[in-house]
Amino acid sequence: TQHIGMSLNQYERMGSDVTMQCGSLDNNTSVSWKVNGTDVKAQHRLEGPRLILTQVDLGHNGLYSCFQNPHGERRDTILLHIGIPPREPTVTCRSNTYPKGFYCSWHQLHPTYIPTTFEVDVQHNQRLLDVQKDAVHKNRCHVRFPEVFSSFPYKVNVTAVNSLGKAFTTISFEESSIVKPDPPERVTATPIRFNPRRLEVSWHSPTTWPDIDNFPLKYFLRYRPLIREQWQHVSQSINQSTNQSKFMYRVAAKDTEIGTWSDWSVAVHATPWIEDPLPITSTTEVDVSTEAKTSPLPSSNAPQKAEAPVGRAARILTFCSPLLLGMLLLFMW
Numbered sequence: 544t545q546h547i548g549m550s551l552n553q554y555e556r557m558g559s560d561v562t563m564q565c566g567s568l569d570n571n572t573s574v575s576w577k578v579n580g581t582d583v584k585a586q587h588r589l590e591g592p593r594l595i596l597t598q599v600d601l602g603h604n605g606l607y608s609c610f611q612n613p614h615g616e617r618r619d620t621i622l623l624h625i626g627i628p629p630r631e632p633t634v635t636c637r638s639n640t641y642p643k644g645f646y647c648s649w650h651q652l653h654p655t656y657i658p659t660t661f662e663v664d665v666q667h668n669q670r671l672l673d674v675q676k677d678a679v680h681k682n683r684c685h686v687r688f689p690e691v692f693s694s695f696p697y698k699v700n701v702t703a704v705n706s707l708g709k710a711f712t713t714i715s716f717e718e719s720s721i722v723k724p725d726p727p728e729r730v731t732a733t734p735i736r737f738n739p740r741r742l743e744v745s746w747h748s749p750t751t752w753p754d755i756d757n758f759p760l761k762y763f764l765r766y767r768p769l770i771r772e773q774w775q776h777v778s779q780s781i782n783q784s785t786n787q788s789k790f791m792y793r794v795a796a797k798d799t800e801i802g803t804w805s806d807w808s809v810a811v812h813a814t815p816w817i818e819d820p821l822p823i824t825s826t827t828e829v830d831v832s833t834e835a836k837t838s839p840l841p842s843s844n845a846p847q848k849a850e851a852p853v854g855r856a857a858r859i860l861t862f863c864s865p866l867l868l869g870m871l872l873l874f875m876w
């Protein structure tokens with residue numbers, strides 16, 4: 544328990560029987576209790592200066608005051624908080640800024656109902672590393688790699704602590720297993736003039752990836768036609784329908800050697816060039832070209848480009864960044 548202003552905070556475990564003591568009055572003093580200014584209606588017992596609540600739950604939370612009989616001077620106020628001790632937090636670590644560093648995040652699967660804090664320590668090769676709190680995310684911290692290509696595992700211990708107890712989770716991993724870039728950015732797909740069977744798709748490497756030259760990424764392009772209800776009927780005539788079909792594109796990135804694929808980029812939509820345009824083109828198509836024109840100039844990371852052939856229902860393509868088009872032809876099927 545601790546003093547806050549005039550009242551005492553008392554934390555108790557859900558389901559337990561709780562005893563509140565009115566100040567330091569002795570055992571044969573008679574007192575009355577109120578909660579939030581009204582009589583205590585919950586099941587309870589009085590033992591001299593003590594109020595005993597049985598099997599407390601969240602409904603027992605409140606500001607309890609005790610008054611000495613017979614004149615009714617207030618002797619104490621107690622702020623009762625019902626909660627549960629923390630359980631082992633779930634911890635994950637990831638490097639989207641390889642080889643600079645990584646971050647770990649944690650969360651509790653079960654609410655504790657009372658303030659719970661976390662202590663984090665990170666060890667590598669018997670050394671305790673500096674842990675930096677994230678400025679935005681409450682349950683996240685950042686760690687710099689003390690060295691690159693280290694074969695020693697990292698050990699991360701996250702301890703959840705509140706007034707009713709503590710619990711910790713320790714995870715251990717190697718540098719290479721937590722590398723996962725952010726998705727590629729500014730993905731655009733544009734029709735190619737006079738070429739009804741191709742679209743040009745371009746994207747930028749994620750800006751969070753710090754050293755694209757020495758730690759290149761490879762990419763995965765996925766696309767599918769946005770088939771509307773009425774297209775289903777003409778699907779056996781693929782050539783005709785896909786010529787006017789609108790496609791949806793997403794790109795993912797991965798370090799060329801280690802780690803796992805990023806999440807997919809946001810999807811972009813585009814329709815290949817059409818010789819004899821349909822009277823109405825869709826608004827999304829306009830959005831794509833507008834975005835391409837107004838997007839800020841590329842920074843240090845140059846845009847990547849690939850021409851996607853059009854004409855199959857759905858496809859996944861892999862590229863290595865320097866060989867986009869070559870790889871693309873190899874993967875056509």
Ligand SMILES: *[C@@H]1O[C@H](CO)[C@@H](O)[C@H](O)[C@H]1NC(C)=O
Pocket residue numbers: 578579601602603604605606
């Ligand atoms: C006392 O007031 C608090 C805050 O308004 C409320 O959450 C709590 O349920 C009340 N407690 C009781 C026993 O009425």
Ligand SMILES: *[C@@H]1O[C@H](CO)[C@@H](O)[C@H](O)[C@H]1NC(C)=O
Pocket residue numbers: 662700701702711713
């Ligand atoms: C994790 O840290 C807590 C203290 O925050 C400590 O009690 C516990 O022993 C540590 N666990 C391991 C496996 O290092």
